[in-house]
Amino acid sequence: MLEIKNLHITFETEKETVLAVQDLNLRLQKGETISIVGESGSGKSVTALAIMGLLRGNKKCQMTGEIWFESRQFGRVDLTKLSKDDLRKIQGAEIGMIFQEPMTSLNPVYTCGNQVAEAILSHENITREMAQARVIELFKKVKLPDPLRKYNAYPHELSGGQKQRVMIAMALACQPSLIIADEPTTALDVTVQKAILEVLEGLRYDHDTAVIFITHDLGVVAEIADDVLVMYKGRVVEQDDALNIFDNPQHPYTKGLLACRPRLDIKMRTLPTVSDFMELNKEGEIVEKNRQTLGETLLYNFISEEEIEEHNEALAKQKPILTVKNLKTYFPIKEGLFRKTVGYFNAVDDVTFEVYKGETIGLVGESGCGKTTLGRTILRLVEPTAGDIHFNGKHINALNKTEMREMRREMQIIFQDPYSSLNPRMTIGQAIIEPMQIHKLLPTYAHCKEWAMELLEKVNLEPDHFYRYPHEFSGGQRQRICIARTLAVKPKLIIADESVSALDVSVQAQVLNLLNDLKAEFQLTYIFISHDLSVVKFMADRIIVMNRGKIEEIDYANEIYESQKTPYTRRLINAIPRGSSNDILKARQRREERNKK
Numbered sequence: 001m002l003e004i005k006n007l008h009i010t011f012e013t014e015k016e017t018v019l020a021v022q023d024l025n026l027r028l029q030k031g032e033t034i035s036i037v038g039e040s041g042s043g044k045s046v047t048a049l050a051i052m053g054l055l056r057g058n059k060k061c062q063m064t065g066e067i068w069f070e071s072r073q074f075g076r077v078d079l080t081k082l083s084k085d086d087l088r089k090i091q092g093a094e095i096g097m098i099f100q101e102p103m104t105s106l107n108p109v110y111t112c113g114n115q116v117a118e119a120i121l122s123h124e125n126i127t128r129e130m131a132q133a134r135v136i137e138l139f140k141k142v143k144l145p146d147p148l149r150k151y152n153a154y155p156h157e158l159s160g161g162q163k164q165r166v167m168i169a170m171a172l173a174c175q176p177s178l179i180i181a182d183e184p185t186t187a188l189d190v191t192v193q194k195a196i197l198e199v200l201e202g203l204r205y206d207h208d209t210a211v212i213f214i215t216h217d218l219g220v221v222a223e224i225a226d227d228v229l230v231m232y233k234g235r236v237v238e239q240d241d242a243l244n245i246f247d248n249p250q251h252p253y254t255k256g257l258l259a260c261r262p263r264l265d266i267k268m269r270t271l272p273t274v275s276d277f278m279e280l281n282k283e284g285e286i287v288e289k290n291r292q293t294l295g296e297t298l299l300y301n302f303i304s305e306e307e308i309e310e311h312n313e314a315l316a317k318q319k320p321i322l323t324v325k326n327l328k329t330y331f332p333i334k335e336g337l338f339r340k341t342v343g344y345f346n347a348v349d350d351v352t353f354e355v356y357k358g359e360t361i362g363l364v365g366e367s368g369c370g371k372t373t374l375g376r377t378i379l380r381l382v383e384p385t386a387g388d389i390h391f392n393g394k395h396i397n398a399l400n401k402t403e404m405r406e407m408r409r410e411m412q413i414i415f416q417d418p419y420s421s422l423n424p425r426m427t428i429g430q431a432i433i434e435p436m437q438i439h440k441l442l443p444t445y446a447h448c449k450e451w452a453m454e455l456l457e458k459v460n461l462e463p464d465h466f467y468r469y470p471h472e473f474s475g476g477q478r479q480r481i482c483i484a485r486t487l488a489v490k491p492k493l494i495i496a497d498e499s500v501s502a503l504d505v506s507v508q509a510q511v512l513n514l515l516n517d518l519k520a521e522f523q524l525t526y527i528f529i530s531h532d533l534s535v536v537k538f539m540a541d542r543i544i545v546m547n548r549g550k551i552e553e554i555d556y557a558n559e560i561y562e563s564q565k566t567p568y569t570r571r572l573i574n575a576i577p578r579g580s581s582n583d584i585l586k587a588r589q590r591r592e593e594r595n596k597k
Contacts (some may be wrong), residue, residue: 001178001210002028002051007065009046009055009234020046022234024065029441030177031204033211035242036219036223037257039274039359040474044214045100048180051096051212053079053087069095072177093123096171098164098184100176105167106155112141112163113151123174127355139168143195144328145368161188161367161531168196176208182214184490186501188367189531190575197224201591216504218261218426219534219577222246222584230254237286243584252278252288259507262538264561264578270516270525271538272511273373305558312475314542321525322356322378322493327351329377329386347373349549351387355493360519360526362531362540363556364572371529375495378527379411381403392492409439411465411492418478422470429466432456432485438487458521459514475506480514487518495527499536512539531577545569 008133009021021043036044046055055061067079073087073096078575099105107115115377116138116236118133124131132151139147142165152303163185166195171179172578183423185193201224203209215223221228221242228245229517230238238251239530249255256274281287332341348370355361363371376382378389380396389396391411399407406433415421432452433445442448459480471476479499496515500508512535519526528539536543536557543560545552553565564570575582 001030001032001070002026002212003066003165005066005068007047007050007067008063009043009050010062012060012062017597020232021050024236025301026229028120028210028212029057030070030210030426031208031362032226033204033213034097034222034227035215035226036229036231037215037221038072038231039216039257039506040476041233043234044231045182047213047231048097048182048214051079051230052095053082053262054120056084069178069582083187089123092119092176093174093254094176095178095180096174096176098168098171098179098181100183106163108155111152111154112158113153114164116166116173117345119170119173123272128375135169138172139165141172141199142159142166142169143192147466155177158575159367161192164188165192165196168199171202172199175203177207178210179203180212182215183216183222184213184364185217185541190572190577192368193220193460195574195578200224204591216259216508216576217222217581218246218505222576222580223587230257232286239245243581246584247581252286255288257505260505262341262512262534264534264537264576267308267558268301268538270513271302272301273513274506277385300440308556308558315356315359318356318358318405321357321392322355322527323388323390323391324354325367325388326466327374327377327389328385329373330385331586346549348377350385351546351549353544353551353554355525355527357525358519358523358529360539362536362543363527363529364520364536364543365546365552366529366572369546371546372497373498375413375545379408379413379495381413399547409435409489410439410492412489412494414479414482414496414499415484416501418482419470421482424470426454426469426534428470428481429469431481432466432488435485435489441489452484452488455487456481456516458487460510470558474507476503476511479503479511481510483502483514483518487522490522491524493525493527495529497529498531499528501532503531506537515523515539533572545572 004024004026007024011018011020014339024047036047038044039131049055050063051067055063068078069077071077071090075088079087094372106112113132114134115127116135120131120134136147136151139150144150144165150158170186185196188341190324197220200211206383214222225242228240228242229236230251232253238254238426245254249325251260253274256277257270259277260274262271278286280287306397328350330344332348333343333345334340337344342584351374363374365371373382377384384397394407417495429449429452432455433448436442436448438452442451453466455461461477461480473481503511518524528536540557542554543557544554560569561573564573
């Protein structure tokens, strides 16, 4: 189906030549899934763009090598030599791509349904009514609620996870023989993620579709991949059968990636990072670190059940810093030409809980369950419909705008998307200093700058980053900048809304460790919102499970995972990809049984 020979890609910048991909070789059969894993900047997405022909016309990009594809229209062709018009006939029709950023990939002025229908109409000679019927069927397949309404909705009216599902539907629209999925499940909760993986797996059997699955989530890799290709700084450092990669990784970088993911079976003090497993020698080559030292480090990391119990008892003796009682947030549903209110959507429905000082509360649930709305309502970024919020002895509901602005110095939020929450025209230094000046935290600009520089160092960035702009940083670095800005006003409570969901597994481990270190240093309290339940188990002391605006259950983290009290929680836990050898064997057995049928 696809064969890549000696692919070499470089980008010319003002300062240097960046080697994005070096001598990459790959073979993919019909109906096979190969997963490409690695950190941000390893060359995964650039490889995908090269296959799609989307690097053409980029004058700063130099590409050599061959990309052979078995086309239904042209036979076996080298995509790098194909004309633009012929390549356009293959793009979308024979090679579909699920892009990583759904918001930037969808046109904001067209409805979601029309954008998917356009992909079908441009390649097939069918009526618009037939295209619409197929799109609605695709929306059902990718588990979009109320498909007809979503067909007529604009991108801004959908959640991040719903927009991602629209992109997946668009990639599947013409039943391509090859699908390139670039982080397709990053913004999705575990149950929807499982459904999407089942859709992709179904395509393998129904249409013999081949899949290149790019991801940082090694648990997902275990569920779907036949072979795994591990990339580091543009090079393939290891390529093998999925079972061999998980059972017997050879390269220290692969070992580090596998160890970075939070575990469900034990509680750890800090997550291992790639730097714990490898280092560069004098010649600049990657070498494995001393195994004895590494073993001692990892052994210290495990927290016993006795320690967990003592910690939980100590927390329970603290006074609640936040009390939420019977909180409700309803949004009006408007229809018709005059936008008449025909009903209400109960985003948060009669929620009651307490958060103790120094505690991390995990907030989990499926997309649309009300997690983010609850967090924003607590900060009154969304006004509550009913109920009471008390923070640090003050009744939040009763505060006027001026008083609420003053209160927000003590209550801060880390938003899900670091790029859209930073002003592209402001330097990083200006972004961090601005909240200090608004709240008159320090007497002079010099004092503010000194504190901003110190914060950059605390989040493992360089002081000279103060003068740079957001576009000059990677996703992980931008997230650390947002954390620094949040800490600038020395808050007592931080709501972290999906603050690590878009980060690759190694950077995610660094940021989670950083959040815990900062919590200890600044005596912070966290409400940690996430769809990744393994991350929540690592971070949280207690967990709130939400479903359709209500609290399904609330308990200590280890109790939630060991004895789920409700079928909904059980379904969430069971949907988590464990990333174990057992998962790989089960997935293979499932494929073999399906092949026999």
